[in-house]
Amino acid sequence: MANFDEIFGEQWKRSVEKICGASESSSLGFSQAWEIATSALKPRPLNEHPPPRDQALVLAAVQRIHKAKMTPFLIDSFLGDLRKCEHFIESEINESMGRYDASQDPNEVAQLIDRLAQWYKHWVPNPNSQSLYKTFQLAFQTHLFSFLPLSFPDAFKALLVETIGQPVESNVIVFQRFEVLGFLDRYESLLASVVYQQIELRVAETCPKEWTSRKLADLRTWLKEKIVPWLAAPYARGARTVEDARAMVSGIISRFDFHVCRTLCDLRIKEIFDIIVDYPDSMDALIDLKECLTRVDQRPQLVTALRKANHKRLLHPGADTKDILSQYVSTIKCLRIVDPPGVLLYKVADPIRRYLRERPDTIRSIVSSLVGEGGDLIDESEQPGPVQTVAEDFSDPNWEPEPIDAGPEFRTSRPSDVITTLVSIYDSKDLFVKELQVLLAQRLLAITDGNFEKERRNIEILKLRFGEAALQVCEVMLKDMTDSKRIDHHIQAQGQSIMHPTVISRHFWPPLQGSRLRMPGQFREIQENYGRGFSAFKPDKRLRWLPHLGEVHLDVELSDRTVSVEVSPLEAAIIELFSSKPVWSMDEISVKLGQLDHVTVQKGLLTWIEHGVVSDQGDNTFRLLEQASTSDVRPAARPMDIIEDTSPVVTTEQQQADQMRIYWQFIQGMLTNIGPMPIERIQGMLRLAPGYDRTVEQLGGFLEAARREGLVLFMGGMWQLNR
Template identity: 30%
Template sequence: MLLNASQWFRAWLSPYNDGSIFESFPNHRDQLLQALQAHLRSCYFDGHAAEALRLYLKQLVVDHNDTKLHTTFVAHLYTAGLSGPALMLLTRVMHSEISHKVRAVVDAADLRPQDSVLPLESAARPVLQQWLDDEVKPRFAAIRQLCLPQTDTSTAVEQEPDSTQDTWQHRLDYQLDKALCLTRAGQLFDLVALYPESSAALEDLRLSLQNADQRLSVAKTLSDSLHMRLLHPGAHTRDIIQMYVHLVRSLREMDPTGVVLSRVVSPLRRYLRARKDTVLVIVASMLGDDPDFTLLKDELERADQEEQEQEQEHESKRRRRPRRSLQTAAAPTGFKSNSKRSTKRRLPHTRCRAISDSESSSDEDWDDPSWVPKPVEAGSGYRLSTSQDIISMLTSIFDDRSGFISALEKSMADQLVQVKGYKAMKEYRNNMILKKRFGERNMGKCDVMLADVTESRRIDSEVHQRSARAGMIGKLHPLIVSRQFWPEHTTRPGVQGANGATTAASGPSSAAGSVAEFTLPPLFRHAQEEYGKTYSRSKTMRKLHWLNHLGTVELDVELASGENISVECSLIQASTLEVISRCKGDRSPSSTTTAGSAMGPNVVTLTDVMEELNLQREKDARDALEFWVSVGLLKAVEGLADAFIVQSCLPPQLAVTEEGEEEDTHDEPL
């Protein structure tokens, strides 16, 4: 049909053809031609014809080898008056091909033989831009040139060739950036998780967002990915916080305007605020309690180092500033000092104040010299997202800072309880960093707890000098705490940590406050009483109240077979071993704390331990017995859940393990 219509128009337009109908109307030739072409389009160029033309144009774009055939086809379109619709369809086809190419190269979707997939974290925009400039634009320009009129409008085309060409080229560039934004938005969750290895891919997004302005679409896609893949009960709080930090860093690099970050950070902050263990995880990471998650501790040290460098730079500039003489130092009469200017000079060297969610709605900050207006597309968390301090952004999740400071105090107490030999240099250093972050006043209790460690070392040295007795008291080194300044879960037995969760402690000892009160065996109790008497003689009107649910004991246990085991355990576990050693009189397992040697097996029951130690909770006794089962000193009696046999030698698997560990220690290179 297209060929027939083209032949009709050629015959009607030819002045040498008898069938020419336009020669009779030379003054209205163009108007009649346009009217006839419009009538033809309305009658025959329906949806099916448009779809067929689109498919042919798509084939023309994809397979452009037969240039002569394509030129003839475009010429027929021009003659039949279909060049305008063909250009519109061609533009759509080009846009579709650009989107297809981006998905194939970036996301490995709908691959063709000529497509090559790039790694996720690598830059794709330079490759796609080169493909667009070398292949798509020349092809589009050639077809477009054939579709444009060559006679009547040639003068207009010659007048503005550059602007017209720039327009359609910019549209193709825009389509490339738009497709790249939408494709990268679906990968943005993975790119954030891989940051900083994915910086090249994020640079693609940064450049594309500048041209395509798809920030709202990118933010919506990323927010949906966060809700589906991260903000659910199955995700660990540590992973959510790590994603939060990577999100802030990567999105600031990708979108300096802060629009995308402001749109996605608020739901993440609300979810973290609702989790009960968020404070504990943040504090543990800041103080380095969790060796597998030191991200916030590294961020804290990095921010502290940057602040010190800024202070040193400011101090060096101040020293290099020339001093004014006394004669010129005085200000002239009527002169007003520019306080605003001096305030602005000091601002870069002051720490940014944490902003809470309630303050985030303020659009004005009169003390910020680098203030910029809030973007129209920015979300409710825009002011929070502009903070350069990631730690402040995390701590400002909670409107009440007292809860966060309380968690800091509990974490500090748990660390100090685990300190051996009164060596708390790491805790001192952490406290100094935290005081710079949260202020001297907020960290007052931590200062007192650290002072208790120093004072305990001095008192312990004095007590051992005064005490003339040897034995157990010589191996007792308590931490004397000021009860009013230590957290309740530390000073009261049976009280759990914050949010009802037990705070994990390093080493074999149980968590602070997880064991109820119990009575010590005479061996340990007499040592405590002797130590307390010596302390009272040096500290008049004071006496010690022992917290037996805390602390650790180092034991060297000798079995009947002559095997020795070095064990570090809690006080209730050591007391349970003392009960086991007295179950059979003289023939009992022994340690360095009691004389004698292990002579044969014995049976100890759960009731024996509970009665000897006056335990109120069966769980405490069972946990202590299970500990010695794991060590290899006890073995459960078959058929009796509460009875255990004392072993005269270690089980073979444990003996082999200990021997292997000893060999590994000797073979380890220095």
């Protein structure tokens, strides 16, 4: 009878082998396979290696366990051993990050990642089992990420920055480590943020205030040569050919190109006011801005920034009207480059146009530019064309619909010249024509050499802009000047005269400055003699003298000296009085010259006091200095209330003010008979008055001035007399 233990042990062995799928012919038992596999997979310190075994034997052991359906138990055993070795990794991370926190040296992070890659390689299961490998990878990365401190993302970002610009070969090795450790997937957003940051730094370093070269092209070249090769390592992993790599990174490159355009666009929007000031030298910056706006939707930001800058730096009382007009013209030219349809210009220009419309000297500044005194408003190469508004032509084969961001009041129009745009600030061209007449009159009367060719050329150019009919009065003015020269030559030929007056047609010239001045003595005699010669030449006409206008060349002969001066007729009339007696009072001079006010007389006397010809004796008494004596000459202190007015022509503002004084009688009668009225009704009734051509805005300004003087009140939207 066999031994019980032997019989039982033999049966147990057969049962286990049956369960495990082994047979007596198997070369490797389960127990032996388990021992070989667990020993080979067991994690160890880096300086310790597993006992040497044949890899084929280890693989056979793993397969034997898998065949026995015991792989989950092998994995549990492996994970348990792995958890026992976690402290090695934790210790490495803490030490390396401690050194980085103290030094902020990205090399510490690089050494840590290299060390972690060594741990990973040392512990990775050698048998070719996907389940074992994936389990190990997940467990290793899970433990690794749990040990990383909160400062690690910033440290890893600093390391990424260091890798930009490094050789591609070295970066491939570094990013392979990142991928093995799972950093590329976990910190993918950091990769993009590093590139975004580099783009912003590049723009900040190379682009501010650089408007004379195409910076967008330079940025794209930098992106292609420096950033794209760096992107190939993380984003083109697994590419077999160059075409595959290019296809894999094309999407991310497009995102970064978008960020380049957006960052540069942000910068140029901040600088847009100064870019416009620097035009045309800033042409390249404008072209870059135009290209950026086609990629990024920042048109509203551009409008907001430019309107805000204009309000702060341009549209305020301290800015000169010519400077505002110059900036407005530059704005027109620049925004036409950035946005040819004109939507941006329409949105930006409206506040400027409204502000210019409220300035009293805007028309005069624009008209000055029309006749060659406007600085840089008009481009010399720009051909003058008629001032008109071109209606939208829907039958044009090149017609395009309005842009999507155009407002409801925007209307697409053909690009017009600068002057047409400036004139369109106002509703009517009549205001400009009147100002043209005033300015032309001033310029013609200031000409002393008889050369009117420049003004004739200006008139011909203005005809192209405003038409023949609008410039008929200017033609008459120019004809008067040439006729006056001819008349003077004829009268001088009949009898020599020292006077050379300008004879003009009163009905075709703007009103000239009036005065009660009456020339005394020899001056009146010279006028009368010239008048008789004119009447003989033009029997059907007579002269009406404006003696206060013009210039007089005098040689004042005194006992010890002769003073040669060019003075106004008023000053000449005053010194003429001193030829009859040496001492005159202010009142006597005023009466003798036609009841002039004392301020006007004092202005004339100050000229002679400054030349040392007359002295102020006090008590408004003045004495002629036949002999120069500094003790008798008092300092000529020019009073503050004396304002020099060198223009002989009444300005448009003065004409409008005089006309509004007439219309005030109409307004006063309306408010008296009808009672409180809104401004629209006042405007409607004033249109019935002869010659009334004011806008509602101009009427509102006049009523506001009357309110400040206490003549009217404004309550509840109604104007009423202040009783």
